[in-house]
Amino acid sequence: MNLLVIGAGYVGLTMSVCFAELGHSVICIDKQKSKINALLKGELTIFEKDLDKLLVKNLQSKRLKFDISMKKSVENADVVMIAVGTPFEGKLNGYNQSGIYSVAKEIARFINKYRVIVIKSTVEVGTCDKVEQIIKETNPKADFDVVSIPEFLREGSAVYDFFNPERIIVGTGSPRAKDIIKELHKPLKKKKLVFTSRRSSEIIKCASNAFLATKVHFINEMADFCEKVGGNVCEVAYGMGLDKRIGREFLKPGPGYGGGCFPKDTKALASLGKRVGASFNLIETVICANENRIKGFAQKILSCVKDIKNPKVAFLGLAFKSGTDDCRCSPGVDIVLELINKGVKVCVYDPVAMKNAKTILKSSVFYAKDEYEAAKGADIIVFATEWKQFKFLDWTKLSKIVNNKIIFDMRNIVDKQETLKHGFECCKIGC
Numbered sequence: 001m002n003l004l005v006i007g008a009g010y011v012g013l014t015m016s017v018c019f020a021e022l023g024h025s026v027i028c029i030d031k032q033k034s035k036i037n038a039l040l041k042g043e044l045t046i047f048e049k050d051l052d053k054l055l056v057k058n059l060q061s062k063r064l065k066f067d068i069s070m071k072k073s074v075e076n077a078d079v080v081m082i083a084v085g086t087p088f089e090g091k092l093n094g095y096n097q098s099g100i101y102s103v104a105k106e107i108a109r110f111i112n113k114y115r116v117i118v119i120k121s122t123v124e125v126g127t128c129d130k131v132e133q134i135i136k137e138t139n140p141k142a143d144f145d146v147v148s149i150p151e152f153l154r155e156g157s158a159v160y161d162f163f164n165p166e167r168i169i170v171g172t173g174s175p176r177a178k179d180i181i182k183e184l185h186k187p188l189k190k191k192k193l194v195f196t197s198r199r200s201s202e203i204i205k206c207a208s209n210a211f212l213a214t215k216v217h218f219i220n221e222m223a224d225f226c227e228k229v230g231g232n233v234c235e236v237a238y239g240m241g242l243d244k245r246i247g248r249e250f251l252k253p254g255p256g257y258g259g260g261c262f263p264k265d266t267k268a269l270a271s272l273g274k275r276v277g278a279s280f281n282l283i284e285t286v287i288c289a290n291e292n293r294i295k296g297f298a299q300k301i302l303s304c305v306k307d308i309k310n311p312k313v314a315f316l317g318l319a320f321k322s323g324t325d326d327c328r329c330s331p332g333v334d335i336v337l338e339l340i341n342k343g344v345k346v347c348v349y350d351p352v353a354m355k356n357a358k359t360i361l362k363s364s365v366f367y368a369k370d371e372y373e374a375a376k377g378a379d380i381i382v383f384a385t386e387w388k389q390f391k392f393l394d395w396t397k398l399s400k401i402v403n404n405k406i407i408f409d410m411r412n413i414v415d416k417q418e419t420l421k422h423g424f425e426c427c428k429i430g431c
């Protein structure tokens with residue numbers, strides 16, 4: 001089939017490459033010319049495991065093309081997938097969906113035969129109806145169906161998640177659209193397709209993320225409780241997770257959830273709930289507590305070095321989680337900003353997210369070329385992202401280059417016994 005994907009961000013690019021890998025003929029367009037030019041040369045504009053080789057392979061096979069023009073691409077497509085960003089707009093407004101609506105208007109002008117328009121972006125409930133209305137008003141003769149197929153890709157394992165979906169939620173009431181969507185996903189083991197109404201599909205997406213964010217917040221609070229009463233949150237999480245109704249996933253404590261999804265999806269859902277008179281008190285509590293946690297962690301770091309004059313902090317990990325270069329709403333970056341605001345000297349390192357972090361932290365911190373340069377003369381080493389390489393550092397070497405031997409491990413990834421052997425004091429989360 002011919003697929004047009006609009007938006008070459010984390011979701012749109014992954015979708016384009018992976019649908020091409022499935023054998024479809026895909027054109028991905030984005031208004032950022034620089035991004036399209038890089039992609040045409042086979043240069044990935046995001047860090048995503050396994051995506052680079054699939055990008056090059058499908059460019060070479062000509063199944064995948066990049067462009068900036070909408071007209072030609074819409075006219076040749078069977079399915080048009082909208083994957084543009086929907087950033088959070090602010091307390092009462094929820095998502096900024098202007099990108100979705102302007103793209104819908106543009107698509108409408110070029111629809112010359114039956115089309116399926118897929119909303120892949122995370123949107124407010126009822127958006128598919130609005131997109132349908134916009135297209136009808138712009139081109140009353142257009143023959144099309146709007147379908148909701150939210151993405152459930154985790155950054156860092158997006159390619160794996162695409163080819164091994166636990167479910168593909170498809171919101172549509174159109175038998176014609178249903179057949180085309182089945183054809184589009186045929187190689188992905190059809191049985192994973194779950195058909196619902198469009199609004200239920202939109203709700204499944206934001207409800208899933210809000211629930212997962214709540215689960216993360218739950219274990220973070222349990223970690224704080226364990227610290228007070230002498231429990232070990234890792235043991236508690238393990239024991240809880242053996243109950244299939246609870247499940248082992250998303251029970252790792254940390255500095256709080258971040259990324260391009262949880263923070264905005266929880267706020268957008270809470271905002272919509274309030275607007276329709278069905279407030280989500282639990283989600284509102286999670287949002288507020290998660291934001292406070294990040295501030296609280298900056299305070300914890302300062303209390304670890306409270307007896308040291310002008311402490312220097314080696315801050316390892318800036319991406320919102322390991323496996324990605326994404327620093328959107330990254331707890332690590334937010335904690336660094338808190339420290340800088342308090343006049344603390346911070347030297348940062350992240351294996352892949354330095355470029356993105358620099359757009360936020362600018363010249364307010366020192367950027368190290370590796371963990372050891374960051375630790376040089378440091379009074380505390382902070383671990384904020386669970387990069388695997390941080391688990392295997394040379395503690396003998398580190399013990400010789402730091403100024404004080406203090407560790408604050410926000411992800412419980414460091415081997416405490418190993419650090420104690422080298423005279424470090426190691427603070428962890430909930431244990």
Ligand code: UDX
Nearest residue numbers: 151152153154155216250251252254257258259261321
């Ligand atoms: C999420 C959803 O998992 C995915 O299904 C959806 O499509 C997009 O949003 P992502 O944002 O990539 O994916 O990250 P995820 O792995 O879900 O982690 C979200 C946040 O929770 C991160 O900040 C992560 O560090 C944190 N987290 C996750 C924890 O603190 N503890 C955990 O046990 C799991």
